[in-house]
Amino acid sequence: MNPKAQTIAIYSLALVTMLTACADPAPKDAPENDLISIVTTTGMITDPVTKIAGDHASVTGIIGTGIDPHLYKPTRTDITKLMGADIVLYSGLLLEGRMTDAFVRIAGSGITVRAVTEAIDESSLLAPPEFEGHHDPHLWMDPIAWSLAVDVMAQTLIDEDPTNAATYRANADSYKSEIADLHAYAERALATVPESQRILVTAHDAFNYFGQRYNYQVVGIQGISTESEAGVRDIERLVDLIVDNQIKAVFIETTVSERNINALIAGAKARNHQVIIGGSLFSDAMGQEGTYEGTYIGMIDHNITTIVRALGGEAPEQGMNGLLAEPESKTQP
Numbered sequence: 001m002n003p004k005a006q007t008i009a010i011y012s013l014a015l016v017t018m019l020t021a022c023a024d025p026a027p028k029d030a031p032e033n034d035l036i037s038i039v040t041t042t043g044m045i046t047d048p049v050t051k052i053a054g055d056h057a058s059v060t061g062i063i064g065t066g067i068d069p070h071l072y073k074p075t076r077t078d079i080t081k082l083m084g085a086d087i088v089l090y091s092g093l094l095l096e097g098r099m100t101d102a103f104v105r106i107a108g109s110g111i112t113v114r115a116v117t118e119a120i121d122e123s124s125l126l127a128p129p130e131f132e133g134h135h136d137p138h139l140w141m142d143p144i145a146w147s148l149a150v151d152v153m154a155q156t157l158i159d160e161d162p163t164n165a166a167t168y169r170a171n172a173d174s175y176k177s178e179i180a181d182l183h184a185y186a187e188r189a190l191a192t193v194p195e196s197q198r199i200l201v202t203a204h205d206a207f208n209y210f211g212q213r214y215n216y217q218v219v220g221i222q223g224i225s226t227e228s229e230a231g232v233r234d235i236e237r238l239v240d241l242i243v244d245n246q247i248k249a250v251f252i253e254t255t256v257s258e259r260n261i262n263a264l265i266a267g268a269k270a271r272n273h274q275v276i277i278g279g280s281l282f283s284d285a286m287g288q289e290g291t292y293e294g295t296y297i298g299m300i301d302h303n304i305t306t307i308v309r310a311l312g313g314e315a316p317e318q319g320m321n322g323l324l325a326e327p328e329s330k331t332q333p
């Protein structure tokens with residue numbers, strides 16, 4: 001071999017060695033197709049699952065910010081995502097009523113499909129008469145109940161990937177301790193509202209579990225789902241409630257039209273009682289992705305802080321972690 005050829009050979013060998021060295025850690029870096037693919041419906045599932053799964057899964061949520069899950073129909077793209085998943089997690093109790101057929105089909109093709117509310121004991125579920133025999137699906141409004149849903153999320157991952165069970169368990173435990181802090185803050189702050197003012201009037205019936213957990217009377221203008229229309233009689237009954245109890249504030253929701261709430265305010269005004277919009281609550285969807293309000297903890301912190309401050313209690317303007325966005329001006333529309 002001449003010296004030039006020898007040099008090239010040495011370089012080539014060095015290059016091969018370098019390439020091999022670079023390629024070596026690849027299996028540990030878990031190529032994309034080794035990740036567990038999880039598809040979820042609402043953000044209240046997407047966020048905790050992402051935290052529990054850590055680096056071991058890719059999590060895709062279908063129903064985004066400001067979108068009403070009661071009315072959501074899966075698109076063809078959604079169906080493709082669902083069919084390509086290893087695990088599908090949905091809320092259940094007919095929250096995603098228009099996705100039921102899709103879930104049945106997907107489960108039939110052998111994909112793990114689970115409702116995260118499946119572990120909640122039937123005796124803990126509410127079924128107010130206006131829900132017409134169905135259970136109230138809005139369990140995430142009670143952080144303690146949602147902690148049980150977090151257990152189902154973790155267990156589903158453990159069943160799918162037992163090798164990493166310890167990681168999933170540890171991540172779930174640390175997330176549940178954040179939820180426990182949230183619950184402690186909620187209890188403390190909500191108890192500062194004068195007892196006579198502990199009445200929460202919202203656009204639709206999403207807050208029953210919240211009311212049960214924290215001893216608030218909860219009234220939604222629309223029933224279980226946003227599909228039903230509030231009747232004129234309901235508005236009159238609610239105006240009576242507001243005037244009789246001198247309620248200071250009612251609340252709009254990010255996923256529901258303000259029209260009925262505005263009718264309430266006008267009705268109270270006609271009877272010389274001023275009630276304002278106390279703020280906008282997240283009921284069935286979280287805030288913008290990438291913001292604190294776009295997390296489950298941030299969403300509930302926002303709701304609690306907004307409710308407490310509007311009804312005359314004491315809570316820090318930016319919530320339990322000082323992370324809430326500056327409140328919008330809460331003037332009468």
Ligand code: ZN
Binds near residue numbers: 070204283284
């Ligand atoms: Zn709802």
